[in-house]
Amino acid sequence: MRGLDIRGVVEFISELELRTGYPVPAPRGFASQWSRGLGLERRGTGRLLFTGALYQLVPYIEAFIAMTLRLEAAGKGWVLRYGGLLAKSIGPALSAIARPDPEAVRRYNNVVRSAASLLIRSGVEFDYVPEVSDMYSGALLYDLGALEALKVHGNRLREALESMGAMEVITIDPHSAETLTALRDLVGLKVEVIPYLELLKPSALADAKGLEVTVHDSCIYARRLGLSGRVRELLRAAGLRIREPPRSGASTGCCGGPVEALSPGMATSIARARAEELASVSGTAVAMCPICLANLSRARVKGLRLVDISEALSGSL
Amino acid sequence: MSATYPSVRMPLRGPDPQSLLEEAERCVYCGFCESVCPTIRVGPHRGYGPRGRVNLLISWLESGALSEEVIESVYSCLLCDACYTVCPAHIRLSELMRGARALLTSRGALDKGLAVRTR
Numbered sequence A: 001m002r003g004l005d006i007r008g009v010v011e012f013i014s015e016l017e018l019r020t021g022y023p024v025p026a027p028r029g030f031a032s033q034w035s036r037g038l039g040l041e042r043r044g045t046g047r048l049l050f051t052g053a054l055y056q057l058v059p060y061i062e063a064f065i066a067m068t069l070r071l072e073a074a075g076k077g078w079v080l081r082y083g084g085l086l087a088k089s090i091g092p093a094l095s096a097i098a099r100p101d102p103e104a105v106r107r108y109n110n111v112v113r114s115a116a117s118l119l120i121r122s123g124v125e126f127d128y129v130p131e132v133s134d135m136y137s138g139a140l141l142y143d144l145g146a147l148e149a150l151k152v153h154g155n156r157l158r159e160a161l162e163s164m165g166a167m168e169v170i171t172i173d174p175h176s177a178e179t180l181t182a183l184r185d186l187v188g189l190k191v192e193v194i195p196y197l198e199l200l201k202p203s204a205l206a207d208a209k210g211l212e213v214t215v216h217d218s219c220i221y222a223r224r225l226g227l228s229g230r231v232r233e234l235l236r237a238a239g240l241r242i243r244e245p246p247r248s249g250a251s252t253g254c255c256g257g258p259v260e261a262l263s264p265g266m267a268t269s270i271a272r273a274r275a276e277e278l279a280s281v282s283g284t285a286v287a288m289c290p291i292c293l294a295n296l297s298r299a300r301v302k303g304l305r306l307v308d309i310s311e312a313l314s315g316s317l
Numbered sequence B: 001m002s003a004t005y006p007s008v009r010m011p012l013r014g015p016d017p018q019s020l021l022e023e024a025e026r027c028v029y030c031g032f033c034e035s036v037c038p039t040i041r042v043g044p045h046r047g048y049g050p051r052g053r054v055n056l057l058i059s060w061l062e063s064g065a066l067s068e069e070v071i072e073s074v075y076s077c078l079l080c081d082a083c084y085t086v087c088p089a090h091i092r093l094s095e096l097m098r099g100a101r102a103l104l105t106s107r108g109a110l111d112k113g114l115a116v117r118t119r
């Protein structure tokens, strides 16, 4: 099975990112919908909540991939070879065609709300300014090696964060945390990056009363940031009983999601193997990354429910 | 626990072929990494595993000859670093592959019509 045209995908994503600030077509304002009614604002704490828009983007990434697969199935996959041109000419307008599942939009927005609510309940003070907090981190550009586009995007991000006087940013997903860290080297971003899981207090967590779950560690959290212990500490504090899968902690098995933009077929077959492994130990698996959550869910393994850690910790199981 | 991130620095390798080559040449070809790599099981050739990736990268950088195999190998990597956890030479394939991708795009060396394949 052949994946999508590599050059076309890299050019499309780079071009669209530079034009709209996001790597796939999405309507204006989509990234900040989650915060409506929460009363979050700028408070001058020097610490900014930075969602990186990755959770919010998942339904749009899924819709975009479904659209490319439909094009391939109709024998029109060749248009993707002209990804750069496509993005320049009609890229932003594609959001009218690549429509996301409204239920997925609601669910992923809710994950972000849960993460923010957990921070508030933990007594963490932070600023939230939608036009900066919900900017994209540039994670896909970083992973695809689109360095020139990443530099341009990274400089925009640096200027936005500097204009806010942000000294620290709180991230809610591993890829945004990793990309912001890379941007410190690449464009001189001078902010401390703090994954929100580090800031949560046990008293802020719901009580799941001994419900059993398994854990799908994120590769970045487990292998680069050494956060596996912290994740388990929080889940236990929230009253969850953990059954470890065969590959866990620093030996976690990747969900396959990072190759999704280039080969949805390969991503799904890797996800299926991992999801079956998780299902063999529990009917509920806790993930902590939007890419993992989406990719493992797409494998549709019977008897396995995937939840985000923010849902697990706030009792929405 | 410290609330700062990260203790490990993750330098972004720019498109510098010499440093990529030096890093890749530290490989001792033990193959330990192949047992933990998720892509080797689904890809059509050994270039979909870490040892093959290192091998193909070295041959490309040494000879200058860029094949379809090299491109597939570089872009199919998940950057997951499972291989790093078992590698006696502590080679970070994720950084090598990001560097190789950056090199390919900066040289405009990606031809149209190339794709990752699944077995």
Ligand code: SF4
Residues within 6 Å of the ligand: B036, B037, B038, B039, B040, B049, B050, B053, B076, B077, B078, B079, B080, B081, B082, B083, B084, B093, B094
């Ligand atoms: S980083 Fe790449 S080569 Fe290493 S285990 Fe993951 S997919 Fe395989």
Ligand code: SF4
Residues within 6 Å of the ligand: B026, B027, B028, B029, B030, B031, B032, B033, B034, B050, B051, B054, B083, B086, B087, B088, B089, B090, B091
């Ligand atoms: S484990 Fe490390 S040294 Fe051994 S073959 Fe793999 S990359 Fe090379």
